[in-house]
Amino acid sequence: MKRIHLILCCLFMIAAAATTFAQGSGETLISNATILTASHGKIENGSILIRGGKIVAVGKAAEVKAGPGAKVIDATGMFVTPGFVDSHSHTALDSVNEGSLSVTAMVRMTDVVDDTDINIYRQLAGGMTTIHPLHGSANSIGGQNVVLKLKWGRSAEELILADAPRTIKFALGENPKRSNFNAPGAQRRFPATRMGVEETIREAFTQGREYIQKWDAYEAAKKLGDNPMPPKKDLKLEAIADVLKGKMDIHSHCYRADEILMLMRLCEEFGIRVHTLQHVLEGYKVAPEIAKHGASASILPDWWGYKMEAYDAIPFNAAVMTRHGVVVSIHSDSNEHARRFYQEAGKMMKYGDLTEEEALRLITLNPAIQLRLDKRIGSIDVGKDADLVLFNGHPFSVYSRPEVTMIEGEVFFDRKKDLEMRDKIAKEKKELIEREKKLPGAVQPTQPAQMIIPTLTEDDLDGHFHDGKAIRKP
């Protein structure tokens, strides 16, 4: 009975929420919830005040007062967490890998954001609000990544966080050396070993350094009043130069301890730092070195065994590195896992005894730090974006689910509305199918136009299905 009451209560609140948040401005008060701040612990019977898309107050319900006319959402019995941040995603992209060359630093994922990807919505339904869609791992140096807020229904320009610090994808190990993917008859591509991967990157860094020198020389000559011909602008080397100047953060796909060390040492040789190690499944083996180098780690929580370099992966990885002082996040790398990020974090409490807040930070504050966006997102603190998730129970309970997800104070997922929408979709679909049946055959065959030919995916490279359809389908 109590349960039913709670559900009814929730539904009512969501209905209220739906109308309230729609405006996006004005004041909104989420009251009487259990708030998991991710930065300063848990607040029972807490309230959050939102104005202009930002959190303007958070604290005990008694202490947080809304102005007159504020919309109030009674969140009694509910849990509120920061919106989740996925530091390694391939969602909302029309293409993932420029798989041709070993260094493709010039390509930019901002060019291929697919704002119609249904996975945006599915992930919102799991509380995800910010993602970091990366170039794939087909090459030692891949492309420039993008950060998106999952504002479903908006255009790509509105999704892209244009002022987010720039990041670039590197990849080590089996994927850039193409261990698990070979089209029959295809020519092998350099590099084919971990030694070759290192030299590919060193070569790129070396070229990048020379490129910087060329431009410096040009600028110096110009200052002297000469009118020299400028060096030729090269988009690939521009990107490498920005990496070397620390203007673009390295996010490197890596698995084995040896290659993790290799990249850190190589970067040190060029006076830079690996900003974030991605996947970093054997990070636990070299946690002290990672901590000393100052890299953060964005990991796959409990993936293992799908390829040779993942054979020593352990679910305790997050705990070990956290204990060594590394800023650890977990990531989805999958349209599927990204929908239940909170469960992935919850599991981390079991594997190595992270505290509740440490576990929550794996999917909120820590990935925000890795994206250098922690001033803006990642926790429930005054001044931050009101990216929030309302759960019907503790987010780390397998029995809980998100009911409402908001970004900058605006509701982008509301389970109640979702349920209503299902009938509408079915109805419209039926109508369109019927209407088409009645059309006097005005449908002509077209040429086989530009068929969308699949390009290299992360599944292909890994020999593994990231969305979980691996061996299960016969």
Next chain:
Amino acid sequence: MRQNKFYLSLLCALVTVVAALAFTSLRPVLVSAFDGDAYVIKGGTVVTVTGATIKNGTVVVRNGLITAVGADIPVPADARIIDATGMTIYPGMFDSYTGYGIRPAQTQGQGQQTAPPGIDPVAIFMAQMTAAPSSAGLLPEVTVVDQLQVSETTFDQQRAAGITTALTAPRSGVFQGQSALINLGSQSAEKLILKAPFSLNVGFSGARGGYPNSLMGVFSFLRQSMIDAQYYREQWARYNSNPRGMQRPEVNKSLAALQPVINGEMPVIFNVGSVREIKRAIALAEEFKLKYLIAGATDSYEIADYLKSKNATVLLSLSFPQKPLGLEDPESESLRVLRERADAPKAAAALSKAGVRFAFSSGTLTRPADYLVNAARSIENGLSKDEALKALTIYPAQIFGLGEQLGSIEKGKIANLVLASGDIFDKNTKVRHVFIDGKLFEIKAPTGPPAGIPGGGGRGPGRGPGATPPQSEAPAESSSEGSAGIALPRE
């Protein structure tokens, strides 16, 4: 020293050629091709498009041009008389983006973007992965003119459908080639050309061996190409102004071909379909200050106001997305796809309403006979008949800079005319005669089975004779011009 001088003059010559190329691209090639006969078309309703429609009007054609139009025109003694009583006379129709008349051998091998029906995309993917890197599809200097191949019968079907002028270009690769505007007559290709090159055509297909083989790679490639072209311009400008003591820049055909493009003299036609492709194209054009047109754009109904705000010109495809024929379960199609099919015919009306400059093109349609059938569908979906006609005649003529020569029935214009049995948008209307460059083409009675017969896969009636019989099944994913969009209502 002498040698240096020799090279210098060679270079000067080369630069002149480059400049000349750029120059010709701006200027229409005057057409001198015509049929010696003079004609008088009498007794029909003359739809001039730009002026009033003339009942029982007369049109005089001589030396390939319209020499007189009106209600009471004296009949020249030497003219052959065509009794057009009961007929309606239109200016010849434009197809603003097609691949007509291009030697098939030249359109292939530029990567593997197009797949014949029934071919497994996975197989194509594998082929792509194994393909040796090549420059096919990456060369802006490739021109359609060099690939045109026209015989007496090449354009029979187009003429039978009332189409007399086309912008033709291949549609594969990134740099798909420099297009040509041609009249769809039966003379040698050189005589048909109205303007060539008109534009550099660009597509975003990354499916090829070697770099770029992804969509983002395509954008980086395009960007670097533009940057390189700018650098090339700078290098040559510096060299030409003061060659002494400066190392001679290399001559590069591709970068030379891009000069009119980066200088905003030659437009780029982006061959795109979905909303996000259109936006990406426009962003790129703005980044490099390119003159551009958007071709395809079947999803443009969603962003008509945006296109207006960008003052974009659209060569709207009438190749509407179609229901796959082999579909076992209609429910398996997403709402997004169903909506796209329902909405595509509304695009023209939306563009017209928003005030976007547009012309019709056949896009990926395989049967020219379907061109006007689908134009009529645009009318059923809210476009005024007048606008539809203009989008087939005077609008494209103006867009292509041929407003003085084509697009309406006016004295002095090229004699491209369509004599139809009635209203061109009426499904029972037949095209009887077509004039192209003043040359008369009789439209013969159909020889094959008429298109659109029941059982032909539910397709519509073909127009006029010569329409091909229904084609074999098209692949489910056949239309790229409707690949984006979403299913769920957006909040």
Next chain:
Amino acid sequence: MKLFKTCLNHSLLVIVFLLAGIPVLAQGSFAIRNARIITVTNGTIERGTIVIKDGKITAVGTSAAVPKDAKVIDGSGLSVYPGMIDSNTVVGLTEVSSVPATVDTTELGDFKANMKALTAVNPNSDVIPVSRMNGVTTVLTCPRGGIIAGQCALINLDGWTPEQMKLLAPAGMHFTYPVMGFGGRGGGFGGGFARGPNDQARQQRDRQVESLKNTIEDAIAYMKAREAAAADKSIPARAIDLGLDALIPVIKGQVPVIMSANGEREIKAAVEFAEKYKLKLIINGGDEATKVAKLLKEKNIPVILGSTLDLPNAEDEAYDIAFSRASELQKAGVRFAFSTGDAAYVRLLPYHAGMAAAFGLPKEEALKGVTIYPAQILGVDKLVGSIEVGKIANLVVTDGDILELRTKVKNMFISGRPVDLSNKHTKLYEKFKDRQ
């Protein structure tokens, strides 16, 4: 009446099979005292005792007597569950999925009824102890690929040899009902590019369906010929065909057909197919089983659900379609069990069930979906699936709700033997966690 007789015959046969299949049971006595006992079939005992003797549960209750020689575990603050059963896996058949040398799931060819999963189960696979980590004690491991993939084995996740692990083999014959685009990498290159539903694909599908029917007809004819020759020496014996021979218990209804079928069309066709040849059918996958729930209920056909954690198959499908599938089936009265369909990720089984509970399935039903329901569906509910006297002692001792994310497994018994809970992952953790 006739139906009843048939059922009786079938169950008798199944029992005969089972007797042959009981795993090697451990010797010795154990008792778990003062624990919360979730029996699954007879409610929860808040503070009770379980006694294990020679591999079986010999007593359960608040006042069960503990034998003197029993090794006693204090279960204060702990819960005891029956070991969980994963109803579709490739455990033991694959080690590193992208390294072909370590993968023995998929034999060549379309019809491979004589392939036996148990043969290829590697009892020393690192995957096995990892799979136990969160309370799974028993899995159905199945060959893959083709139209008839081979014979599944129900194994306990402990034993020195496959024979010791075996609970029931063959536990089912794995079929896949042909679909369009079948035989290719459906979800492969390009991230799930579906092949066009064109004539070519449809014809190929139809040919495959035809060959499936022909194979069953062939097997029936083969069985008849063999039996006739056995009964009448004057009839020449038909040469043995191992593939058809392996289908005889399937045709006789002794071994169920575990039919992978996800679409409404395929599930319906599979039901029709099974009816026609009087096969015992279990649907595997069942993505659209909810659309044919009425039929499945009516024919009493159970469903081994594909991954609850799967993405929807189509854009228009509800985001939670896989999460709520079990709930929908349960409401419609269709029998179901959960599965991971995996090897490395069998340890996630409780979260598949838990997710279903987050989306409408009652918690106790979720638990049954990984314990007694699969036992019933696979015909081993007399042996495993609940905590009852006489059943094999597959038990899990936890510090909380077994389906919860944060719950830790403290003790495990398989066939009455205490199981070492360390595994590759815990060992590497111990080795590296405090390294300098």
